[in-house]
Amino acid sequence: MxxxxxxxxxxxxxxxxxxxxxxxxxxxxxxxxxxxxxxxxxxxxxxxxxxxxxxxxxxxxxxxxxxxxxxxxxxxxxLAKGGELSALQRAFRQHHGLQCGFCTPGILMNMTEFLVHNPTPTDDEIRQGLIGNLCRCTGYVHIVTSVRAAADELARTGGA
Ligand code: FES
Ligand code: FES
Known part of the structure; x- marks a missing residue:
């Protein structure tokens, strides 16, 4: 111990x-x-x-x-601060980035860090960034769309 x-x-x-x-x-x-x-x-x-x-x-x-x-x-x-979802969480909700949601916490954590280091990623870079996260519901198209939307919002607002 x-x-x-x-x-x-x-x-x-x-x-x-x-x-x-x-x-x-x-x-x-x-x-x-x-x-x-x-x-x-x-x-x-x-x-x-x-x-x-x-x-x-x-x-x-x-x-x-x-x-x-x-x-x-x-x-x-x-991830949520003061009851406010992060931009990435909001984007997943808005763009159907989850189905059963089992993979979602890990993807949110991975992509939150990813966007810190690469705030203006291409869709290919997002797919590469997701390589260590499996989604058994195979909802990858909506996951990429959600990350894209979060990156765009962060670029627009300069915030979290
Ligand atoms: S439980 Fe850790 S990578 Fe699957
Ligand atoms: S949403 Fe079900 S495993 Fe990814």
Whole structure:
């Protein structure tokens, strides 16, 4: 067992965890932040478990909870600010970027970081950016449209 300190969505947690506990299990089971999903039995291929670790999109099933010690995490629950959805979340709602929604939290986290680094992407670049996220409903056309719309809105408003 090891005690870790981690800040998640602005809240600081001090928790004692088994050293082999996966970060995704810590987030979901210990902290009940169940917006982060597990879609591929911890194989690192589906992207449903994507979170931000110090601002970088990572697959939380590929990390141990103890590796998050001293770091800042954002989960999908932290994307909306003050009850306001982010531009990307609004675009997914408006452009039908989700069907069952299982893949959506991971895609939102991945594409939020993607748009920070590439605020004016081409559709091909968006598709490339989505390569680590599987959507079993295969709604990729609407997902790309949603990311495109969010990029356009961010460019227009210069905001989040
Ligand atoms: S559960 Fe982490 S990549 Fe699938
Ligand atoms: S919307 Fe169902 S898995 Fe993507």
């Amino acid at each position: 090891k005690t870790i300190n981690v800040t998640i969505n602005g809240t600081r947690y001090e928790e004692t965890v088994p050293v082999r506990m996966l970060l995704v299990d810590f987030i979901r089971e210990r902290l009940a932040l169940t917006g982060t999903h597990v879609g591929c039995t911890y194989e690192g291929v589906c992207g449903a478990c994507t979170i931000h670790l110090d601002g970088e999109a990572v697959k939380s099933c590929m990390l141990l909870a103890v590796q998050a010690d001293g770091h800042e995490i954002t989960t999908v629950e932290g």
